[in-house]
Amino acid sequence: xxxxxxxxxxxxxxxxxxxxxxxxxxxxxxxxxxxxxxxxxxxxxxxxxxxxxxxxxxxxxxxxxxxxxxxxxxxxxxxxxxxxxxxxxxxxxxxxxxxxxxxxxxxxxxxxxxxxxxxxxxxxxxxxxxxxxxxxxxxxxxxxxxxxxxxxxxxxxxxxxxxxxxxxxxxxxxxxxxxxxxxxxxxxxxxxxxxxxxxxxxxxxxxxxxxxxxxxxxxxxxxxxxxxxxxxxxxxxxxxxxxxxxxxxxxxxxxxxxxxxxxxxxxxxxxxxxxxxxxxxxxxxxxxxxxxxxxxxxxxxxxxxxxxxxxxxxxxxxxxxxxxxxxxxxxxxxxxxxxxxxxxxxxxxxxxxxxxxxxxxxxxxxxxxxxxx
Amino acid sequence: xxxxxxxxxxxxxxxxxxxxxxxxxxxxxxxxxxxxxxxxxxxxxxxxxxxxxxxxxxxxxxxxxxxxxxxxxxxxxxxxxxxxxxxxxxxxxxxxxxxxxxxxxxxxxxxxxxxxxxxxxxxxxxxxxxxxxxxxxxxxxxxxxxxxxxxxxxxxxxxxxxxxxxxxxxxxxxxxxxxxxxxxxxxxxxxxxxxxxxxxxxxxxxxxxxxxxxxxxxxxxxxxxxxxxxxxxxxxxxxxxxxxxxxxxxxxxxxxxxxxxxxxxxxxxxxxxxxxxxxxxxxxxxxxxxxxxxxxxxxxxxxxxxxxxxxxxxxxxxxxxxxxxxxxxxxxxxxxxxxxxxxxxxxxxxxxxxxxxxxxxxxxxxxxxxxxx
Numbered sequence: 106x107x108x109x110x111x112x113x114x115x116x117x118x119x120x121x122x123x124x125x126x127x128x129x130x131x132x133x134x135x136x137x138x139x140x141x142x143x144x145x146x147x148x149x150x151x152x153x154x155x156x157x158x159x160x161x162x163x164x165x166x167x168x169x170x171x172x173x174x175x176x177x178x179x180x181x182x183x184x185x186x187x188x189x190x191x192x193x194x195x196x197x198x199x200x201x202x203x204x205x206x207x208x209x210x211x212x213x214x215x216x217x218x219x220x221x222x223x224x225x226x227x228x229x230x231x232x233x234x235x236x237x238x239x240x241x242x243x244x245x246x247x248x249x250x251x252x253x254x255x256x257x258x259x260x261x262x263x264x265x266x267x268x269x270x271x272x273x274x275x276x277x278x279x280x281x282x283x284x285x286x287x288x289x290x291x292x293x294x295x296x297x298x299x300x301x302x303x304x305x306x307x308x309x310x311x312x313x314x315x316x317x318x319x320x321x322x323x324x325x326x327x328x329x330x331x332x333x334x335x336x337x338x339x340x341x342x343x344x345x346x347x348x349x350x351x352x353x354x355x356x357x358x359x360x361x362x363x364x365x366x367x368x369x370x371x372x373x374x375x376x377x378x379x380x381x382x383x384x385x386x387x388x389x390x391x392x393x394x395x396x397x398x399x400x401x402x403x404x405x406x407x408x409x410x411x412x413x414x415x416x417x418x419x420x421x422x423x424x425x426x427x428x429x430x431x432x433x434x435x436x437x438x439x440x441x442x443x444x445x446x447x448x449x450x451x452x453x454x455x456x457x458x459x460x461x462x463x464x465x466x467x468x469x470x471x472x473x474x475x476x477x478x
Numbered sequence: 479x480x481x482x483x484x485x486x487x488x489x490x491x492x493x494x495x496x497x498x499x500x501x502x503x504x505x506x507x508x509x510x511x512x513x514x515x516x517x518x519x520x521x522x523x524x525x526x527x528x529x530x531x532x533x534x535x536x537x538x539x540x541x542x543x544x545x546x547x548x549x550x551x552x553x554x555x556x557x558x559x560x561x562x563x564x565x566x567x568x569x570x571x572x573x574x575x576x577x578x579x580x581x582x583x584x585x586x587x588x589x590x591x592x593x594x595x596x597x598x599x600x601x602x603x604x605x606x607x608x609x610x611x612x613x614x615x616x617x618x619x620x621x622x623x624x625x626x627x628x629x630x631x632x633x634x635x636x637x638x639x640x641x642x643x644x645x646x647x648x649x650x651x652x653x654x655x656x657x658x659x660x661x662x663x664x665x666x667x668x669x670x671x672x673x674x675x676x677x678x679x680x681x682x683x684x685x686x687x688x689x690x691x692x693x694x695x696x697x698x699x700x701x702x703x704x705x706x707x708x709x710x711x712x713x714x715x716x717x718x719x720x721x722x723x724x725x726x727x728x729x730x731x732x733x734x735x736x737x738x739x740x741x742x743x744x745x746x747x748x749x750x751x752x753x754x755x756x757x758x759x760x761x762x763x764x765x766x767x768x769x770x771x772x773x774x775x776x777x778x779x780x781x782x783x784x785x786x787x788x789x790x791x792x793x794x795x796x797x798x799x800x801x802x803x804x805x806x807x808x809x810x811x812x813x814x815x816x817x818x819x820x821x822x823x824x825x826x827x828x829x830x831x832x833x834x835x836x837x838x839x840x841x842x843x844x845x846x847x848x849x850x851x
Contacts, residue, residue: 109692110636110668112723113585119726127731129545148541157537160736164533167740168521168705172502197570201729212486233727263483295483319482332541335735350485353492354606356574357599358500362708363533363736367540 115213115235124225128435137433141457141464144435145334146272146302146410149453150384152332152367153377159370163363171362178365181372182340191345192316197359199301199324199339204230205354206322206341207264210295211236216260220248222273222441224299227266236264243444246404246412247276250286257294265290268299270306273439273449275406280312287312287321296321301339304330304378305385306407319344329409330381331371336364385409388452395462399469410451412439415469419445424475428468434461488586488608497598501808510806514830514837517808518707519645519675519783522826523757525705525740526750532743536736544735551738554745555713564718565689570732572674572697572712577603578727579695579714580637583668584609589633593621595646595814597672600639609637616817619777619785620649623659630667638663641672643679646812646822648779653685660685660694669694674712677703677751678758679780692717702782703754704744709737758782761825768835772842783824785812788842792818797845804844805837 111117128145132138142149175195183190196202203226211217213235219227221240231238239260241252248271257265267286270277278286283298290296300323303311314323323342328334338360341348371377392411393403404412415422419442426438426448438448450461484490501518505511515522548568556563569575576599584590586608592600594613604611612633614625621644630638640659643650651659656671663669673696676684687696696715701707711733714721744750765784766776777785788795792815799811799821811821823834 108665109717109720110583110666112582113588115585116582116723116726121722121725123546123725123730125546125730127543127546129549130547133549142542145543147543151538151541156540160537160540161534164530165524167529167533167708168524169515170500170518170520170701170707171710173496173498173500174503176502176506197729197732200731204729209485209489210483212488215486292481293483328543334543335540337544337732337734344482347482349494350489352494352496353489356570356577357496357498358573359570359710361710361734361737364734 119232124229131430131435135433139435140433141453141460142435143451143453143457143461144437146329146408146451147334148329148332148381148409149451149457150332150381153371153374155374155377156333156367156370159366160363163366167362169362170358171360171365173357175360175365178369181369185372186314186342188314188316188342189345192342192348193340194348194351194355195338195340195360196351196355197339198328198337199299199326200226201337201359202324202339202341203227203297204233205351206295206297207231207234207236208354209350210263216262217264217266218253218256218260218262219266220253222439222444223248223266223268224272227297243274243441246274246444247271247278250278250282254286254289257290262294264295264297266297266299268301269310270302270407272302272408273412273437274444274447275404275408275410275412277306277310277407279309283312287318290320292320294320297324298322299324301326301329302408305382305409310407314342316342316344319347322347327368327371330378330385331368332381333364333367333371336361336367338364338368385452388458391458392450392452395465399465404447410449412447412449414447417446421472422446422448424472425468428471429464432464432468434464492605497602504803504808508806512808513806514826514833515808516824516826516830516834517810519702519781519824520707521702521705521754521782522824522830523705523754526744526747528747528750529706529740529743532739533736536739540735542735543731544733544738546730548733548738551742554742558745559687559715561687561689561715562718565715565721566713567721567724567728568711568713568733569724569728570712571701571710572672572699573599574710574732575697575712575714576600576670577606578724579668579670580604580607580609581727582723583636589635590637590639591626591629591633591635592639593626595812595817596621596639596641597645600670616647616814619647619817620644620651623651623655627659627662630663635667637668637670639670639672641674642683643675643780645675645781646785646810647817647820648777648781648783648785650679650683650780652682657685660691663693665693667693670697671695672697674699674702675781678755678782683780687715689715689717692720695720700741700744703751703758704741705754706737706740706744709734709740711737711741758825761831764831765823765825768838772838777820783822785820785822787820790819794845795819795821797848798841801841801844802837805841807834807837
């Protein structure tokens with residue numbers, strides 16, 4: 106038997122499992138498309154028409170590599186946030202930036218803290234660089250600030266991940282609580298504060314940006330309210346020297362030219378953003394009402410999804426999820442103990458929400474019937 | 479002075495230099511745009527109009543994440559190349575895939591072989607993962623197959639990088655020479671065979687695809703003849719188990735939705751591809767004639783650029799490059815000793831080639847005047 110080039114021991118040890126199976130894969134397996142795509146916290150209200158037009162204008166120029174400095178986009182973000190361009194790094198979605206952060210601050214064995222049931226893609230990167238993941242259970246469906254802090258101190262963690270508002274539960278902490286958490290962190294622990302859903306949160310949940318602070322990276326994205334998930338654009342705001350270090354490891358020409366043009370146009374259409382935020386809020390209330398009409402409780406949400414407590418255990422909620430899938434409704438669910446009683450339903454256009462509404466009752470009945478076997 | 483989260487020793491040790499400064503940065507520094515953008519081996523003939531149309535159609539759907547499996551694109555590539563979809567991984571340009579390959583097969587200290595003066599972005603990734611780069615000089619303006627093989631054996635290298643046709647010299651080896659090189663490689667050394675320019679090479683330079691071979695990855699891209707550099711799409715062809723290992727480390731949702739749609743449309747427009755290949759060939763002859771009219775020799779080229787021997791040393795060629803830059807002509811040049819006597823001029827539309835033609839004489843005179851000081 107011929108030998109082959111050996112993977113590094115670390116890469117060889119990694120599982121073949123992936124953080125998320127895409128809805129397209131499920132559709133190929135089902136042999137038909139979903140009627141309601143409400144599982145990936147995308148923004149079904151879509152991008153601004155001005156973004157679509159900007160993409161059309163930029164399309165013939167895609168023969169040119171994109172600007173590796175994302176200069177114009179960073180200038181616009183600088184103006185929006187009132188921080189210097191040197192405080193901003195743009196990357197291939199928060200996913201891509203999370204990988205770069207773990208690579209910069211963690212080696213094999215480095216302790217990294219997150220919540221049990223928080224973002225799987227962060228955990229994927231932690232495993233991918235051989236770091237040691239330490240998890241802290243949620244408390245009352247929120248990430249436990251005290252628990253995270255205690256774990257950071259106990260483990261002398263180099264990185265701690267916190268999403269606010271939270272995915273997958275939709276819950277949030279007020280800014281003063283986050284500020285206290287930041288103030289209490291060891292100076293040598295990098296806080297990755299994932300604010301992917303910040304635009305749909307109450308303003309009171311967002312601490313002011315403090316780019317002079319060397320141990321906080323604020324993560325933002327164009328994938329949610331801006332409706333550009335399929336263009337891969339996220340950014341991090343932090344201290345200039347922290348931001349500069351990304352240049353040592355990032356894929357410099359990795360940002361597509363179209364994405365830079367689209368993100369810039371998205372930033373400039375504040376009216377569309379406000380319209381989306383209102384639509385998200387209305388749809389959250391609609392999803393909450395649907396849940397309640399079926400005797401279920403919806404968690405309060407500061408995000409573009411609503412997490413619905415199916416009123417039983419994780420196995421039951423999984424059957425609800427599967428029954429919805431058979432009815433061509435794509436949703437996802439938390440998997441960690443305690444959170445796993447819930448399903449997570451993204452907002453979307455009324456046509457798809459109506460499909461969810463029409464199918465939820467049948468899915469709950471199906472889940473109960475299986476439970477009675 | 480407050481402490482800050484420490485970078486890993488490896489990342490801390492990396493230089494802040496980047497492989498390439500983008501032309502946009504140079505334009506911002508100059509305060510005006512280039513009149514001829516002929517430095518990045520882009521395809522100024524542009525993408526197919528059918529690609530532009532496919533992007534327009536796909537634009538409103540960018541609120542959806544792209545298919546993390548790039549299923550449809552891999553199916554089309556499978557049909558084109560006569561290999562299974564399981565033999566193909568799609569990624570964010572060859573640049574992105576090179577980073578993933580180094581990460582999979584190299585650790586700190588692992589020997590990796592390349593040619594002295596070959597692709598800087600590969601070297602960037604090798605440094606980025608702490609591997610040990612071993613370089614082999616070109617011979618007669620071609621990568622030295624014997625030299626590379628000797629270094630691989632001597633160092634017990636885990637990875638060897640070879641571009642065919644070559645960047646930055648434009649030269650190439652015939653397929654039978656490449657085949658002999660592959661056959662002579664240790665089974666435990668991964669050959670990264672960068673064929674970014676394969677479509678503009680003689681067919682005789684391309685060995686048949688042999689996806690059963692576990693130690694060869696054939697790298698292809700949409701950035702060159704397909705004219706999609708700004709969309710970031712490359713792929714690797716290799717043995718299924720080798721390709722599967724990318725799933726352990728890649729950014730699964732990293733491919734933009736627009737890119738997948740555009741690349742698929744590009745593959746389906748063979749007439750445009752043939753037109754571009756003809757235009758590249760005509761432009762290579764035109765650039766060669768311009769060089770000769772100025773008393774310079776152009777190297778034979780199998781790529782979308784022509785490497786021009788400026789007839790003196792590296793310092794002189796650098797002055798020519800700088801003088802062209804002052805005349806708003808963007809070109810690049812090889813930097814390694816022996817190769818550095820040349821500048822590298824990408825093909826492009828006649829309007830830009832005419833600017834290069836008009837400015838070359840003045841640039842050569844300016845370079846000579848400085849030399850006489």
